[in-house]
Amino acid sequence: MKLKPLQIGELTAKLPIIQGGMGIGVSLSGLAGAVAKEGGVGVLSAAQPGFGEPDFSENTTEANLRALEREIKRAKETADGNGLIGVNIMCALRNYKEYVQCCIKSGADLIISGAGLPTSLPELVEGSKIKFAPIVSSLKAVKVLFKLWSRRYKTVSDMVVIEGPMAGGHLGFTAEEADREDFSDYDSEVSSIIEYVRGFEEPFGKKIPVVVAGGVYDRADIDHYLELGADGVQLSTRFVATEECDANIRFKEAYVNAQKEDIAIVKSPVGMPGRAIRNAFIREREKSKERIQKCYHCLEHCDPSTIPYCITGALVRAVRGDVENGLVFCGANAWRVDRILSVRELMAELAE
Numbered sequence: 001m002k003l004k005p006l007q008i009g010e011l012t013a014k015l016p017i018i019q020g021g022m023g024i025g026v027s028l029s030g031l032a033g034a035v036a037k038e039g040g041v042g043v044l045s046a047a048q049p050g051f052g053e054p055d056f057s058e059n060t061t062e063a064n065l066r067a068l069e070r071e072i073k074r075a076k077e078t079a080d081g082n083g084l085i086g087v088n089i090m091c092a093l094r095n096y097k098e099y100v101q102c103c104i105k106s107g108a109d110l111i112i113s114g115a116g117l118p119t120s121l122p123e124l125v126e127g128s129k130i131k132f133a134p135i136v137s138s139l140k141a142v143k144v145l146f147k148l149w150s151r152r153y154k155t156v157s158d159m160v161v162i163e164g165p166m167a168g169g170h171l172g173f174t175a176e177e178a179d180r181e182d183f184s185d186y187d188s189e190v191s192s193i194i195e196y197v198r199g200f201e202e203p204f205g206k207k208i209p210v211v212v213a214g215g216v217y218d219r220a221d222i223d224h225y226l227e228l229g230a231d232g233v234q235l236s237t238r239f240v241a242t243e244e245c246d247a248n249i250r251f252k253e254a255y256v257n258a259q260k261e262d263i264a265i266v267k268s269p270v271g272m273p274g275r276a277i278r279n280a281f282i283r284e285r286e287k288s289k290e291r292i293q294k295c296y297h298c299l300e301h302c303d304p305s306t307i308p309y310c311i312t313g314a315l316v317r318a319v320r321g322d323v324e325n326g327l328v329f330c331g332a333n334a335w336r337v338d339r340i341l342s343v344r345e346l347m348a349e350l351a352e
Contacts, residue, residue, distance in 0.1 A: 001223065003351055006041065006232045008131050008159050008209060011109055013084045014039030015351055016232030017222075018161075018211055019239045021088025021112060022169070022329070023047025024315040026240060026247045029071040033078025034244040034343040036085050043086040043112060044071055046099045051316050057294065061095050065102050072106035084109040090170075091116030092270050100124045112161055115170050115270060117145055122153040133159035135213070137172030139192045146200060156200050159209045161234055162193050166215025168236055168275050168331035171265075175273040179265045183215065187228060194229045217333045219350055235350075237331035244343045248321035252340050254279075254328050260335040266327075269307035277328040281317075285309055 006016035019035040021027050023045030032042030049071055050056050050063030068087070075085045087103045089096060092115045103111055104125065113121055114135025121132050134157055136142045146156050164186050165171065165178045194210045201208055212225040213234035222233050239245060241255050254277055264278040267285075276282060284290075290309035311327065318326025 006209060011084055013041045017350055018232060018234040019043055020213060020234045020236030021045040022236055024051055025319040028246040029074035030244050030246045031239060032085055033075035036079035036083030038344055038347040039083050040347060041084045041086055042075060043088050044075060046087050046089040048312055065098060068102050069106045072108050076107055086110035086112055088112045091118050097124055104128045104130050119148055122149055122155050131158035133157050133161050135161045135163050137163050139189060139196060142193055142196060156204055160197050161211045161213055162190055164214030166332035167213060169329040170268060170270055170272045170274050175265045178273055191228055215332055217336060237334050238346055241337045241340045242343045242346055243340060247319045250321040250323050251319055254323040255330060255334045255337045258335045263330060263332060263334055267308055269311045274329060275332060277330055279328060280324045281326055
């Protein structure tokens with residue numbers, strides 16, 4: 001079965017494959033631009049993209065906005081008119097509004113927003129051409145959003161991303177729900193969300209594509225979700241082990257070297273459980289809290305005196321290659337990764 005293009009309003013991606021946004025610094029212009037160039041949707045992460053800027057510690061927000069604008073424009077240049085460029089903005093971020101405005105100003109095609117419910121996003125993008133999509137993990141969540149948006153803004157999103165319990169990074173599930181062997185029962189939730197979203201297409205006069213994420217690894221997974229009625233898929237883990245991924249080579253090798261038993265559900269300062277490689281840093285945090293010397297004021301609800309570790313510091317160490325003393329988020333299937341390949345090779349494998 002040949003894959004059909006992903007249509008988001010008037011925008012078209014030749015392949016219905018979205019590369020999930022990964023922070024800090026794992027998916028910037030290098031990866032996102034390469035994915036778009038091959039006809040997919042490349043997604044940058046708005047989580048501390050300015051970590052490499054010389055004034056990051058002193059002027060964190062300004063450094064982030066400067067870097068994000070630059071990275072979006074670079075990704076668009078690399079894409080060379082192919083695919084689409086999106087940005088993942090966590091609802092938990094401070095200065096959320098400023099990141100949205102930066103995406104619009106810089107010419108991004110799409111905003112994908114999770115780690116909370118993006119209740120105000122329609123208002124923030126009003127009057128612009130940018131498309132937007134929430135990340136939801138339950139029928140209850142999409143009902144809350146669509147009912148609120150319909151009533152308050154007389155609109156709904158341009159796309160919906162369903163993120164299942166096998167995803168990496170922050171999860172919209174309890175630790176118990178995410179730490180299981182069999183997730184096949186989640187298909188019924190996916191089908192229910194797709195059916196619910198379809199009910200809004202006629203009233204709002206637009207097609208609302210639904211994309212499934214979390215544990216999507218190969219073409220068989222893609223076909224499975226398309227057969228359930230989805231319009232596309234979102235993958236993150238597979239794109240880490242690519243030449244164009246913006247992370248340090250040791251970060252990519254951590255995926256290649258990971259065994260199934262190395263992948264664990266961890267406690268995140270965001271307040272949500274997360275999935276990551278259980279390395280020396282995670283084992284140490286299970287025993288004691290990290291001594292936090294610098295706060296980057298990245299999250300809305302974060303108290304340095306109570307959290308187990310600084311998530312910015314942990315993620316920056318990892319993306320720079322210190323994978324034993326940093327936080328290495330990954331999906332449940334990371335242990336299946338056995339080599340590093342190019343984005344072109346991966347996209348061809350998924351599309352064939």
